[in-house]
Amino acid sequence: MKEAGDCKLEGASDGPINLFDLQVSADLLSACIHCGLCLPACPTYLATGQESQSPRGRIYAVMKSRDGNVKRALDHLSTCLGCLGCQTACPSGVQYESILEQVRPALAARRSWLARTAMRLFFRLLGNYGLLRLLFIPVRIVQRLALDRLPEALVRVAPFLKGTWLGRLASWRQFTPAVPVHKSLPPRLAGKAAMPGGEKSEQVQFFQGCVMDIFYNQVNHAAMKALAGAGLTCNLPRQTCCGALAYHAGDVDIARKLAKENMAHFENFGGEIVVASAGCGAMLKGYEHLFAEGEPERARAAQFSRRVKDFSQVMASHMPAAPKKSESRAGEAPRVAYHAACHLAHAQGVRAEPEAVLNRLAAEGCLKRVPLADAEHCCGSAGIYNLLNTELSLQVLEAKMDSLQASGAEVVVTANPGCLLQLEAGVRARGLNVKVKHLAELCQD
Template sequence: MTEEVIDVIEISNGSAKLSRELLDSCIHCGLCLPACPTYLATGREMESPRGRIYLLSKWQEEGGELAPRAIEHLESCLGCLGCQTACPSGVKYEAILDQARPHLAARRNWLTRQIMRFGFSQILPNYGRLKILGFLLRLVQTLKLDSFVAKLPWIAHGPPIFRKVADFQMFTPTVVKHLPLPKKSWKAGAKIGSAKLFSGCVMDIFYNHVNHAALRLMVRQGTVVEVPAQTCCGALAFHAGELDIATALAKQNIDLFAQSDDHIVVTSAGCGAMLKHYEQLLAADPVYKEQARSFSQRVQDLSENLALGNFPDMTGTSQSHMVYHAACHLAHAQGVRVQPQDLLSTVAASTGAHLYDLPEAEHCCGSAGIYNLLNTSLSLKVLDRKMNFIEESGADVVVTSNPGCLLQLEAGVKARGLNVKVKHLAEALDDAFAN
């Protein structure tokens, strides 16, 4: 087996070094521009990958402080990696972004940064606190307090900080009753293998039913599934440039999953991409380097795991018109493209449902972690383009694989009043057995 070259995130004074070599690999051809959702939404060069690489390159050459305008252009990057897929010169945009993000974090408003750090380190990794949060949100939604507050004139037309309440309401999915996942699940009879389920934090609170569907599907194929103790993958902290928090969470997960060699199956594309990225994150760590490498190699998206088996007993019937929206963190970050499509083709062939191609299926929907809350206006522009394609397709079911995409597309469907159901791939597959 050939040794794969890993881009090491070099840390100096708490921040990552920008690599001249990576920045110079861009030949400014512009072929990535049509793949960049923020460029398509604004038409501005500085909102494109080429523009952002130019800004970082200039800053690296000249030194000094990053100009506020440059920070805005860099912060408005979705991190979707559509440009990396499109680039014919093999520019490693993800590695450039990994190095730039801690610098952006260091220049963030102090209060905003502390609030974000508190959420990444004290809420997301603490399952008990998350469950309380989920319960309170459910209560607020049941009493319709969220829509009442969001419509108050001094909130809807008040200062930006108040309007965030309305944004939060728009992007919060309906929280359903949380049912704990069984620690171990299996089906009597033939055992084809065993796996560990990574249930995620946001995923399991907002989309707990998706994890249950994933468990049922894996067990149906004869896999013995365990849900071990785990913590937040650290993706939101990492994407916000808070490397210390992301690194600490990565080490905890590596330790928690160290007892077995089983595949670690993930239902959230964002978590999966992060878990596979531990290898790069800890490549310079003398203690965790090797463990991180073998951990990342064990990680599978749910679709990769299910594609190894089959579903001969899929007997439901459906008239649905489905389209598939490929989550950026699945298609671009993990390179998983074929398996979800194949699994949906199986659903279509077995149930009578129709599967259509969605134009720009691999373009970001504008969710990008907490981007929709931080850059709401641009996020909605990006979503608008996605929703135009969905509406034109005539689909009544949109399938995707990431909690961020689910809530973003649900917000788009709600805003347009469409009769479209947004489903996780696990739900689309599980439903094919339910009729």
């Protein structure tokens, strides 16, 4: 095992930083009995071999921060993916998510004024879907003209630029897929049973998400079609960004504002709120925690969150019964592996339903399932982690790509836009002949 605390942290300032006290409740920390059973579930520990990059090491660093070494604690926490693999593995019930929630504002505070301002502008922009779509038109043009390769070319010619913002920009291109032409989602898609002459079908409200709709607009179309195919009438109410990226970056006030807007929009429509983006789903299900006891929004948020369901949860209970397996169809079926998004498996505890949907498709002969080792280990995407901690994110991705290559899969399926972006980056880098798809795309095929 390497010596703790020597990892070079991208984005961590070496200059004086405003370190306010880490206000982490003592009972959250004292629940840790330092057994180390979480270590094999922690992707940053597995990638680095450093105790300081493990859940136990991070909890210990926070405890020791009381002796004054807050910077060290924040350094270790800043490289945490927030994947919650440790929370699932912990036999002592350590609420690691709550610990992270309490330190995020301190992590945000040590970013430079410029970085904080740029991030706040970006998070506010995510809340304006119309403007966001407009801004991605020039991005698409830049990509079509291959001008997005320019920073990489400059860094190749002048390697000293690698440590500058240009070098960072160059490294981000690998996580950016081609932005598709955006096709607006239908305001309403009638369920099969609601077609002329049929019975009235159950109504659901669809949540599209900002990152999903910009980069994977086709997934949202597929999800709405699959829901309608399962007999549900799928509506698209007015909505805004869920606030997850702002919240995880420590901008709680922006997240609260977006949550209030979404609650107001969806309160006008009944039925379940269906989300195909696991990150958004986890955030929408946790809105209650954005508001303190006694705030009027807290009860409203709890009510709102009870209506939120992941796409797989709804499909698992509405897909028609599988017909008898067709051997001839099964012969051509692609080998499909499932990567469990952290925000679905660890944050929402949704595991059985995506498996059930995939098993149903396998029973229909549409695919052959192949196991993926460590399917619940994070791929390294983690919101904007891959942009902030690119080097470590890629180390984490390597382990996922090793598992994927060993599985022999022709398709890898997941449930979150961040995972789609990251897995595509890994597949491209290794030159694998593997398609990366969302579960909804298989349900629609």
